[in-house]
Amino acid sequence: MLTVGVDIGGTKIGAGVVDPDGELLASTKHPTDPTDPAEIEAAVVSAVSELRESYDVTAVGVAAAGYVSPQRDGMVFAPNIAWRDYPLRDRLVGGIDLPIVIENDANAAGWAEFRFGAGRDVDHMVMLTVGTGLGGAVIFDGTLLRGAFGAAGEFGHMEMVPHGHFCGCGQEGCWEMYASGRALTRAARAAVVAQPDRSEGIVQAAGGPDKKVKGTHVTAAAEVGDPLATELLDELGRWLGKGISDLAAVVDPQLAVVGGGVVAAGDLLLDPARDAFRRHLTARGFRGELRIEPAEMGNEAGMIGAADLART
Amino acid sequence: MLTVGVDIGGTKIGAGVVDPDGELLASTKHPTDPTDPAEIEAAVVSAVSELRESYDVTAVGVAAAGYVSPQRDGMVFAPNIAWRDYPLRDRLVGGIDLPIVIENDANAAGWAEFRFGAGRDVDHMVMLTVGTGLGGAVIFDGTLLRGAFGAAGEFGHMEMVPHGHFCGCGQEGCWEMYASGRALTRAARAAVVAQPDRSEGIVQAAGGPDKKVKGTHVTAAAEVGDPLATELLDELGRWLGKGISDLAAVVDPQLAVVGGGVVAAGDLLLDPARDAFRRHLTARGFRGELRIEPAEMGNEAGMIGAADLART
């Protein structure tokens, strides 16, 4: 029994045929304009049709950033696309005519890791997707925890710092502003201003002083041992670990899987996260401790997870 | 089918016979010495025997403060009693000879509220027990979420303030240090020092300047309109609501039930909590919002919840 998973991103949609073992049998991509919901829908319909020419599929899972309705049939709010209480399933069903399930993209990625990736051997896990922002998912006793209003796993908006950095959500101090690609970029730019004598490595990685520093430049500089870059990843890792200790106090998982683009930094990020987690964990030494591990499913996690969730 | 619930507190144990509807048919109390585990066990055995003289019971649930083992057969760590990896069930079973289940006291109280009290009509809830400390429980889709290591629902140790108040757990800034009876007492004592010109009402409620101010004195003064006392409860309520917005970002419940001694302050506490919750909730207006309601089961919640958990 095959299903299709669709991942609606900011500038493109990806779709793929997935088998029950999480294997991606075929996939396709279409560029899209995030300001044009109708174009996005047309691209989804077209991608699914294209895949169905070669594969017999029974259902479609659609992953997107934002708050998904509890009934999994629409988007109540999306940060990047003009969806507000938007009946996405109804808009797609005419062109697809298969069962369709909508899911939050971080939830879908978390589910893929749980079923086929880093979490395949555990029962209770959390997933943290450290991309531009910080997405999350909670899987408890084999079940994806969606929440009463479809908003569980929105860890990125836990407040880490009272009166801290402004978040796009209108709040201050959200975890996402301390543990995400955007956070790394902003911290790096601030460091270039505040510590000009230490920032040459990062500036060079960015291509020179007239270029805008990004998080990826920090990772590149850290990989060749630049002290400031290493420090910045260390700081990011520490915020990550600290927040994971908060999650341990709420849902107490066995495993925290860290995915998203920033995880390319590997143990330069995860070791400080592990260390900070342990330092902040209450009753350490008297209670079991979760592991913090990198994601294994890569960029296809959202697509594969959505496909698998459509199956069940 | 009747069961016994036992609630092991700091200075006494309580035990009661509970029916499947959560009715407490009979109960008894014994003073105990928290430094003497053997005495506590003897008291539990004796209380259960006493109740069994008149009632036919099939199981015993024991609630206590601390981290319970995932197998629900022992205490891995307790803050007030010298239990470390302690096989409490094995120590009791000789004298009781019935199935025994150990549960965290806040989990037991949360379960009682879920089954018979403020949460009886919802599927997803969190419980906050604002007593001396801040205990918690998560119930998701009708199931008490215990966590991979038996430590779910330990909200009180989420970090609210980086470098904030020292907690007995050795960490800084734990939620419990801002939203608990102990927090109220400390804030009141600090206010008496820092704002002597505004603290007369609280000092009088405490019985005069030579008496130690406690949280209960703040509540008493606030109930007759004392401005500083009202402010202190307001502040406590705001920390409560702020943390609940963090819980909404993780587990997204329909309802947060607030119990424990401090909830005697009623809406003087809960209204500021509701207000702060709404102010800190990301995507407010676009997503469903939980309700914050007082607990209904009173001091017997732990006993009744433990009894009910022993049944299942």
Add this chain to the structure above:
Amino acid sequence: MLTVGVDIGGTKIGAGVVDPDGELLASTKHPTDPTDPAEIEAAVVSAVSELRESYDVTAVGVAAAGYVSPQRDGMVFAPNIAWRDYPLRDRLVGGIDLPIVIENDANAAGWAEFRFGAGRDVDHMVMLTVGTGLGGAVIFDGTLLRGAFGAAGEFGHMEMVPHGHFCGCGQEGCWEMYASGRALTRAARAAVVAQPDRSEGIVQAAGGPDKKVKGTHVTAAAEVGDPLATELLDELGRWLGKGISDLAAVVDPQLAVVGGGVVAAGDLLLDPARDAFRRHLTARGFRGELRIEPAEMGNEAGMIGAADLART
């Protein structure tokens, strides 16, 4: 004995003839391009010449935003103009041929208030200029405290919040990011996102939902009683008062004069500042307390102060 004061702003320079009583006898303004230091210098020279056609002056004081050299002859760093270790006096003296003194603009404004304005009756005061940013000055025992490196009175960069809002200086949590016109603007924009149901008054003051909200719109809305706007000014005032209590712990002045554009909000800003000051003041009731008062010298304070400092 008359002197000229020049105030170099972001988009224009102002210059005026000032008598020993702080009276502004004549003034002139020239628009300037902040990216062109040569144009700025030409404008200063031209303005001084123009004024000297009608008045006999003996010295020139020049106020500008940034770090002034301890010798008061140049700018070591400016936030808005491309001055780095810049010998401003040498660049001007050829065209002016009078004694020239360079001074930080907030220091100049503070000095004007001390000599002729809100501080004329005190010996020890601090000045806070709450404009786009937060500038400051310390006057102690009748002397303007410049500091060992010309950087005293840069209060705006005291850290108020560990890991707080990013400042243009590259640090986090600077006071300026919580108590300035920019802070008010950002807080208002965040509130519009986070509390859409309460922000209608501010949005209307800004001219509608398609307009960018600014601090002045908040003040306008607060003046007609809008609750959210009042709250935002209250919050700004509280950060102001809190920081003033820190200044009291360092230099212990009699008076804090608050000037700059935001002070147009009057007691809507200053009353919360006074209240927060008192709440945060250590040993309150046992020690003397400074007053917090609005500036009296208006926009000409920098010009008048610079002219007077050139005299001495």
Add this chain to the structure above:
Amino acid sequence: MLTVGVDIGGTKIGAGVVDPDGELLASTKHPTDPTDPAEIEAAVVSAVSELRESYDVTAVGVAAAGYVSPQRDGMVFAPNIAWRDYPLRDRLVGGIDLPIVIENDANAAGWAEFRFGAGRDVDHMVMLTVGTGLGGAVIFDGTLLRGAFGAAGEFGHMEMVPHGHFCGCGQEGCWEMYASGRALTRAARAAVVAQPDRSEGIVQAAGGPDKKVKGTHVTAAAEVGDPLATELLDELGRWLGKGISDLAAVVDPQLAVVGGGVVAAGDLLLDPARDAFRRHLTARGFRGELRIEPAEMGNEAGMIGAADLART
């Protein structure tokens, strides 16, 4: 011209004869009961008399912890002795019959360092006395800055952390609670609870697990390379340096002298302070930077400074 300096401490008074070069010619100590102001006064009178038997002195300076009146004739508030608006000079003058000047103890110590110790070559300095608490002094252009109400240099009560550790003054987050001997002791005790696996070195330095850990044990353990102890001193040093960067933003001194018992840790404390200072300093690289140096005058600084201030 010789003078006597008296240092009134918590459990004893010290007095010494000091010459104009800051040499201590003779000294004496008397134990005292802090709860008995009359006994303290008798001890001061007696000590001064004793010294005058051998030396001809012209004035007496008295240093004590607390807020000194602006007229330097009394204590408006003391933390450890029951002085509230207390006319200390009047109480002593009958038994002494010489000019008497009262001074805050940290101010006196700072003055001694400025005149004869680490600050003898600078014009602008701050002194930080890191003892049980955190005392301070500001010397500007050769003058001890006392403040409008005698409370300048009370740095220890600047707020470093909103909602941070409770201070004895009734406020939260005072610098003193992060950078003092008491802070070190509390942080060490918390670390022993939170990180039992890393605290053996500190526990051994304290004499075993049944002993109370103190700050001095941390220093002892750090001196033999214990990682946790080193970390704790590092953290203390960072708070120190961070606060010094705030002082640089207000009074911009050339030099920060660090004295008090904790400075025994030497560069284990001061190197992290220097590093944190630089990281937090706005406009670093464009402005002059103060040095952070250890005090040189030792425990007699208060006595010597008080004697010297009595001279002028």
